[in-house]
Amino acid sequence: MGNISKIITSVIAVAVIAVGGYIYSNVSAIAGEVAAKDFKVGFVYIGPPGDHGWTYQHDQGRIAVEKALGVKTSFVENISEGPDAQRVINQLAASGHNMIFSTSFGYMNPTLKAAKRNKNVMFEHATGYKQAENVATYSARFYEGRYVAGHIAGKMTKTNVIGYIGSFPIPEVIRGINAAYLGAKKVNPDIKIKIIWVNSWFDPGKESDAAKTLIDQGADIIMQHTDSPAPVQVAEKRGVFAIGQASDMSSFGPKSHLTSIVDNWAPYYISRVKAGMDGTWQGGGDTWGGFASGMVEMSSYNDAMPQDVQDLATSIRKGITDGSIHPFAGPIINQAGEVIVKAGDKPEDAMLAGMNFYVQGIDGQIPK
């Protein structure tokens, strides 16, 4: 009897395992089919999505892609530029992501290496300058926004001094300073620009010290090329105006915040992911979009701006969008008096991308 019950038990056990395995294999088959239909997009972030600046805007773009196209997205935050980035990008490629956006300059070489190993994955790298067959690069013409901001600043200032907080003296930032100055100069010939470098992208304390110093030295408009809203907050306390960066910072200065230059990655992300799904995506190219492509936007204007200033800002933005206005249209002359862009000419992108000079009229020198 003991033997029989043993046999029965083992038969039941085998049956249970077999049935279970059958069900399991079916379930996984269904899951596999669904996954094949899905298009997976991965994002690599340098900071946390809650930084209220650079990474926040990229994450908004990711959310927009999910909403518009219904694809699956995933992101990895706080990835330092270096070996970590390499590992994370490889892992995203290996785990079935069809397209990967790496959103910081320092991810350039890790992205290229991962692209070499994963030929069937499409890569998009922000702000880089090296492409490959399956790597495209993209950035935004923030200087267009700064040119509009410069016009606003030139009109709104009473002391004729703009205070500008710089992060690092790289072409991107220098281009912004020049664009802001040229814009302000157009509407206010007496304008002066004071520049303080804080040697950091993100240090609220130091940024606020820089803003205070600029205000103490007579600036009544604060512009920034750093990521924290601290300067806007200082401007609010001191009763002067400020222009924000990367995302809408109006909650930090309801009275002081005139507008922000906003990075809007959503249109680009949606069009690229769509192209990837259609099979029309191509690597090897670079996209440098501004107002016209929707990559750069201005957040809503503060009511403190008189109607004529708002209208001016709107018309400059419109002009840049339709191509009738270019912030760096000739004549562009550097501090040494050399003509960089001849009168009537439009600048070449290569010159803009590598800009390492102040235009005539700006005091001081670029730190070496």
Place this chain on the structure above:
Amino acid sequence: MDFIIPAILTIATAATPLIFAAIGELIVEKSGTLNLGVEGMMIMGAMAGFATAIATNSVILAMLAAMFAGAFMALVFGFLTLTLLANQVATGLAITIFGLGLSALIGHSYVGITFDGLSKGIPLLQEIPLIGQLLFGHDIMVYMSFGLVFLSYIFLTKTKAGLILRAVGTNHDAAHSLGYSVIKIRYMAVIFGGAMAGLGGAYLSIAYTPMWMEGMTSGRGWIALALVVFATWKPWRALVGAYIFGGITIIQLNIQGFGVNIPAQYLSMLPYLATILVLVIISRDKILVKMNAPACLGKAFHPNS
């Protein structure tokens, strides 16, 4: 010359968080414990202070919460190093990394909001011409930081408790044989240090830049640690040092604003160069080291050994 008084006011705000954190750490080190977790305790204080200020609209509660948060982190450090005798350097570093991560996690929903922050200036008194702004134009925590320096000086040099604390830091075996509870005294010092670091952090999030941002202490905890050595464990020198450290930052910003072309990086390096210089000088003079540096700094104490 209108910018001079505002510049001095700005220097005071730059120096104040450093004073709190440095005095706290100074007391900890005087007891013979080295807590490298100042940055982590500060950022937890900044987080807790800001969250409480938003929730209750009370700066007093915010300060208390910040002290509590800093003290909690210090208690973790104390338990690991004093009770479990873990390595102090490694534990301190872990506390810093832990604090940065935990504060980011808890503070997630506080990003992007702000409030008015601490009010500045004493009414009427700050209207006095010339010295009014200079002496009475600060927020309350600036005066508290001066009070803290004074009290810690009195405590360390004029009170019995202060002398016991120093005895524990100088020779824990001797202090133990005299019947003092080395571990208990060190626990109290460590918790006090944590509370002060938390308060320094809160200054950043409720007065300096009234907002919460991940990693907003930006290395100030490390400057406070350097400051303790720079001050050769004397409260008054820590005060002066904090104003020098803060002053150099503000002065270099001012110089830049005037368009003078001195590379800002060199000026940013100055406080650290000064610290290294002081370290070299005090290490050369053996008597000075014996007078000031707690001899048992960083050494674990076990009552039975």
